[in-house]
Amino acid sequence: MTDALLDSTAAAAFVAALCRGAIPVAYAALGANVAERSGVYNVGLEGSLLAGAFGAAAGTFFSGSPAVGLFAGLLAGLLVGLLQAVLTVWLRSDQLVAGIAVNLFCMGFTAFASRMVFGAQQGSHSLAGFAPLPIPGLSQIPVLGPSLFSQDALAYALVPLTAGLVYLLYRTHAGLALRTAGESPRAADSAGVPVLRLRAMAVVASSALAALGGAHLVLAQIHVFTEGMSGGRGFLALAIVILGRWRPLAVVAAALFFGLCDALQLSLQFSQPQIPFQLLLMLPYLASIAALVGLGGRARAPEAVGKPYDRESR
Numbered sequence: 001m002t003d004a005l006l007d008s009t010a011a012a013a014f015v016a017a018l019c020r021g022a023i024p025v026a027y028a029a030l031g032a033n034v035a036e037r038s039g040v041y042n043v044g045l046e047g048s049l050l051a052g053a054f055g056a057a058a059g060t061f062f063s064g065s066p067a068v069g070l071f072a073g074l075l076a077g078l079l080v081g082l083l084q085a086v087l088t089v090w091l092r093s094d095q096l097v098a099g100i101a102v103n104l105f106c107m108g109f110t111a112f113a114s115r116m117v118f119g120a121q122q123g124s125h126s127l128a129g130f131a132p133l134p135i136p137g138l139s140q141i142p143v144l145g146p147s148l149f150s151q152d153a154l155a156y157a158l159v160p161l162t163a164g165l166v167y168l169l170y171r172t173h174a175g176l177a178l179r180t181a182g183e184s185p186r187a188a189d190s191a192g193v194p195v196l197r198l199r200a201m202a203v204v205a206s207s208a209l210a211a212l213g214g215a216h217l218v219l220a221q222i223h224v225f226t227e228g229m230s231g232g233r234g235f236l237a238l239a240i241v242i243l244g245r246w247r248p249l250a251v252v253a254a255a256l257f258f259g260l261c262d263a264l265q266l267s268l269q270f271s272q273p274q275i276p277f278q279l280l281l282m283l284p285y286l287a288s289i290a291a292l293v294g295l296g297g298r299a300r301a302p303e304a305v306g307k308p309y310d311r312e313s314r
Contacts, residue, residue, distance in 0.1 A: 008143050014263050015147035020221055021284070022259025023155050024049065024213035028237035029210030029244065029251045030165060036241060037169065038202035039195075039304040045210045046234030047106030050213025051076040056108040057225035058117050060127045064145045066219045069127070070154075070261070073218070077211020080106060081204035088201045092308035103220045111227045118225065129219040130154060137270020152220040154212065156268040158252070161209075165248045178202060182302035185309040195309050210234060236285065239292050241300050254291075261287040 028045050035042035042048075052073040059065075059072025079104060087098040118125060135165035138149035167174040177198060181187040185195045213233065218225055236258065245250030261284035268280050 004007045011143045012147050014085060014267060015144060017263035017266050018256065018259040019147060019151065020259070021262030023158060024216050024280040025233050025237055025240060025258050026158055026162075026252050026255035027213030027216065028210040028234055030162065030248060031206035031213075032237045032241045033089065033244070033246055033248060033251050034165070034178075035206035036305050037182045037246060038178050038199045039185060039235045039302060039303060039307065039309065040088055040199050040203050040206075041095040041099065041238070041306050042081075042084060042088075042203055042206045042210075043096055043238065044080065044102030044106075044207065044234075045099075045237050046079050046187050046230055046232065047103040048080045048084075048207040048210035049217075049230035050106045050110045050228070051080045051207075051215040053212030053218045053229055054114060054214075054225055055211065057127055058113070058217035060129075060219065061117065061125070066128050066130050070212075070215050070218055073211050073215035074208055077208040077214070078204055080211070081207025083201040084207060085203040088308070089196055089203060092310065093095065095306055095308075103118045110225075114225055114227060126192075127218065127225075129223050144177065152288050154216045154220055157212075162248050162252050169248070178300070181309075182304055185304050185307075188311075189311060196311075199309070210237070232285070236288060239288055242301070243288070243291055245299050246302065258284050258288055259290065263292075 010265055013115055028049055030184075031048070032045055054073075055076030056066075056069040056073030060069030061071065084098065084102050087093045087102070088095045132150045133151055133156070134146075134150040139145045141149070167175075169179065177188060177193045177224050180191070181193060181195045181202075188198075214230060217229060222229070237255075240254040240258065243254040244256075265280040265283040268275065268283075270279050272280075282289050
């Protein structure tokens with residue numbers, strides 16, 4: 001009886017760890033999906049995650065309200081997205097170089113600003129956050145109930161957000177225009193689609209989605225802000241989009257695969273202490289690279305992704 005209880009408790013903890021690892025990456029990957037569907041590589045997602053995390057932490061720190069913190073994190077993500085859009089869409093800078101520049105700027109700025117805001121309390125002062133919201137009935141299901149149906153509001157929001165994104169991309173004129181801008185921007189322009197404005201809006205929305213992932217790290221998981229806490233999730237999101245074939249549902253499924261690998265490495269750290277934890281930390285990224293090599297080669301990216309659009313060129 002005791003063994004069965006321990007097994008069910010361990011399984012529930014494993015599923016909960018899977019969700020914690022997957023949710024921030026899923027938000028960032030959905031953001032990358034939106035930008036790349038419009039024809040822009042948003043390599044600055046790592047910076048957007050950090051900006052969202054810092055904005056959420058600072059907003060909560062000063063107001064004491066996680067709702068205000070969420071708004072501040074979202075606003076920070078929008079500002080980073082606006083910067084990325086100006087560089088890549090309007091100035092037509094190299095998208096890879098612009099993304100790296102945005103990441104470096106956000107890493108440096110958040111590190112500096114966090115010391116100014118939190119001072120000696122950085123990394124030690126626990127912030128208010130979103131409490132779990134158990135769904136009556138479903139949260140009582142053994143093993144899966146406490147893990148899947150006792151999540152916070154941001155975790156639940158991922159479900160309607162994904163469904164809404166599917167509907168937007170494949171059931172609306174705006175979604176068709178967005179996909180056409182990523183496949184053939186000149187044809188879209190000829191049909192009256194404002195390609196540059198649409199791409200800029202997609203990049204800003206992409207960054208805002210990634211910022212929600214950063215806000216989730218602070219407000220629902222760690223409750224503190226630490227320098228570089230995004231941990232490469234923004235870069236991983238770019239690979240997850242390829243694994244998901246630029247389809248929102250498949251992208252979320254690929255994010256869950258990352259969460260599974262992350263939960264597995266955490267479990268191995270406790271069960272196999274003789275293995276250096278640095279090696280185990282590499283497991284989710286190595287698994288994602290292996291999956292990308294095995295499956296990503298057959299994926300077809302939007303035809304015009306990564307190519308700046310100039311109406312005057314021929």
